Amino acid sequence: MIYKDFKDKKLSALGFGAMRLPVVEGREAEVNRELTRQMVTKAMDSGINYYDTAWGYHEGNSELVMNEALAAYPRESYYLADKFPGYDLANMSKAQEIFHEQMKKCGTDYFDFYLFHNVCEMNIDEYLNPEHGLLEFFLQMKAEGHIRHLGFSCHGRAGTLRRFLEAYGEHMEFCQIQLNWFDWSFQNAKESVDILKEYDLPIWVMEPVRGGRLLNLDEKYTVRLNEMRPDRSLADWAFRFLLGIDSVTVVLSGMSDMEQLTENIDIFCDETKLSAEENNTLIEIGEEMGKTGTLPCTACRYCTSHCPQGLDIPDLISMYNQVLFKKGEADFISTFAAKSLDEDKQPSACLHCHSCEPLCPQQIKISDAMQGFEDAINAFFAQ
């Protein structure tokens, strides 16, 4: 396992993300506890010492399941990260209550790492609003030993990242951002990396394979990469790109099954770096892909709880992206997949109420996307 230095700690460069744990029959809230326990055992045996959960993951059950899975190990043998759910503005006045509940759910009286979760354009005013006293409270928790290291995750644009750092930067010890070879240009992640360098903050990476999107490339791109290194998987390309960035310390991967975990561990046991040519090829491919106009959904599912129709928004967007990828040309696989859903779960069931949109860290105009997908489906069947 590759380890990175952080202050007095050696952190495994691969972090165990608990936001996409295996679930029972597709039910988000029902985590497969036994499989998760086996995966945590495998991770611990393989040297992974960083475990990342959050209040909202798996509809509140990720913290509980990770507590169960890690209970077999001495508390000091792993590092636990949790986050304050300020992406929901209703929580801003409840920091104390939520923090104590989180310690209870996680069966611990301290978090090694604690983050302001998902700082973005929609919540930064409230995160910085002194009336909520958030920073003061978390600094107090740190002084009392309940937080060892304080940081934040940011889905916002570079200006928002900078604004947060200007206000709270002197107290931040690390920052978690969405970073991968596609977003390097597509969402200008490079700029965020540069800003964090200015503040001398190490980077924790989320969405290293963009919710699986970078594991499923167009054939022409896969062929291009295979010509350079036929023995390298797409996951290997994605992780090795990140390991080549000096300030990247922990790369979080949302662990969904044993096969994925095992592949990730193998990758992080090999320190081979990408050559400059390989690195540039990835960035070039990312720039090419970005021009196809797909929606940057990461399947984080923050939006779904606010949809009165119970639409599986990320799933529908993922299907719609197949259409967008082909520049609007009919895509029968996604069209049939959408049409096979119950009528009240199809994009046409969208009420265009916009309730979901403030929750989206990627600022996707979800209502427009539902309309666009509906139009594409109708056009397909009108042919």
Ligand code: SF4
């Ligand atoms: S705009 Fe559509 S997808 Fe979004 S919450 Fe309303 S009904 Fe659901």
Ligand code: SF4
């Ligand atoms: S639409 Fe936005 S909030 Fe919903 S899953 Fe995708 S990225 Fe997340």
